[in-house]
Amino acid sequence: MTTSDRTAESTAEPGISTFIGEESALRAGRLGTAGLLLSVLAATGPLMVVAGVMPTTFAVMGVVGMPLLFLILGVVLTLFSVGYAEMSRHVHNAGAFYAYIARGLGPTAGAAAALVALVAYSALQVGIYGMFGFEVSGLAQQFLDLEIAWWIPALLAVVAVAVLGLLKIDVNAKVLGVLLLVEVAVVVVFDIAAISDPGSQGLSLDAFDPGTLSGVGLGTALCFCIAAFTGFEQAPVYAEETSRPHILVPRVMFLAVGGVALFFAFSAWALTVATGPGAIVGEARKQSAGLLFGLTEDRLGGTFTDVVHVLFVTGMFAALLSFHNVVARYAFAMGREGLLPARFGRTNSASGAPGTGSVLQSVISLVVVLVFAVTDSGPAGDPTAPVLRLFTWGGNVGALGVIVLMATASLAVIVFFVRRGAAGAQIWRLLASGLAALALLVIAGYTVKDFDVLLASAPGSALTWILPGVIVLAALAGVAYSLVLRARNPQAHARIGLGNEAFQLEKRAG
Helix, strand or coil: CCCHHHHHHHCCCCCCCCCCCHHHCCCCCEEEHHHHHEEEEEEECHHHHHHHHHHHHHHHHHCCCCHHHHHHHHHHHHHHHHHHHHHHCCCCCCCHHHHHHHHHCCCHHHHHCCCCHHHHHHHHHHHHHHHHHHHHHHHHHHCCCCCCCCHHHHHHHHHHHHHHHHCCCCHHHHHHHHHHHHHHHHHHHHHHHHHHHHCCCCCCCCCHHHHHCCCCEEEEEHHHHHHHHCCCCHHHHHHHHHHHHHHHHHHHHHHHHHHHHHHHHHHHHHHHHHHHHCCHHHHHHHHHHHHHHHHHHHEEEHHHHHHHHHHHHHHHHHHHHHHHHHHHHHHHCCCCCCCCCCCCCCCCCCCCHHHHHHHHHHHHHHHHHHHHHHHCCCCCCCHHHHHHHHHHHHHHHHHHHHHHHHHHHHHHHHHHHHHHHCCCCCCHHHHHHHHHHHHHHHHHHHHHCCCCCCCCCCCCHCCCCCCHHHHHHHHHHHHHHHHHHHHHHHHHHHHCCHHHHHHHHHHHHC
């Protein structure tokens, strides 16, 4: 054993060693509770949800009870987290979703989940570049009287994220933390202002009335709102970069899902209070994504509203960086286990970041943004390509993929513990996972059924089956590759989902 071997093993907790060689190890101990929590919460994009998702859901679906909807989804995702967090105590792998699914449902299912995760998180990240570019273009027009195409700031963001993605994860966590905390503070200031100066109906609690959830739009509203939670499930991706993953990862997951549910429920309620529950749908349809900015200008003035516009952009940048880091780590885990070329399973010697995976995501982002830029024939201020296409298409494909992964992971948790004879000891967690799987499958069904509504496309549009088909194709490609790998290299196939554990076994056997 070399000196570097002993040093790396001594820094990891017994039984949770992430060492398989200096080039193939994420650096343990880089993230504590705060850093991990900020890294995963940044992906939720608080201002992006409050200024974008909430007005859109109010306007399109006409569901006044969105605050209650967030609380209901909080319960569903807490049930999901019960089994998912317990799984994180037994499996420490940057592949998270696909590793859990492989350990429960087998290597072939794991390979399918790996491709789905890579596609879903890539789509979520790349889609945000469209909204980011459009918003920066609007700010340049407003403050600098400068007309620039949306794709110019989008490409600059690709470069900035690419550079940050190659740095140490704790540096990234600090950047994300600052952006997130300022963003949350601004939303809290608005919430307080709205409650202090309510609309004509006063401090009404009508938005929490279950009767407001009735109607044909409920299932689709669930699809809109669950996308706001995307990010909390990423905590296990960083398990190998924490000092005590079996403690920190479950803690952060419950803090994240509980915090997100309460924060968004309260903020959605503040919007209904500001306009009045009876007027929120009409105002959302009238002002669309400008709803929050109009309400802040009325109560807090133009300067504060300008600050909100700027933070809306920085919040999107934080989400871009957060999703980029997740994709890079999925690619790293896949390279380590033979699902991608071996060079993806190596880290930078200086920063410990999964460099090849990071570069891969940067290249994907660059290519997609360039394709949309080349095919965009509209004027600089036209949001059709960046918002209604790139952002909407990427966001909905990604959200569908994550919902499917969560439902499958819940089933994998049940099988994992049953096969190990631990069903009795884990009965309550298995019941929670079963309920979560059922609820998530229902939401996934509504997502596919109402994809035309989510895309704001015409009924019968080819996009309503082409875009969900991307997730299906990713899963089928994963299955096909897994079968080829099993035939050509059975040992590598058997290692899918084991991560460093397989290499530790090989080291001991050697």
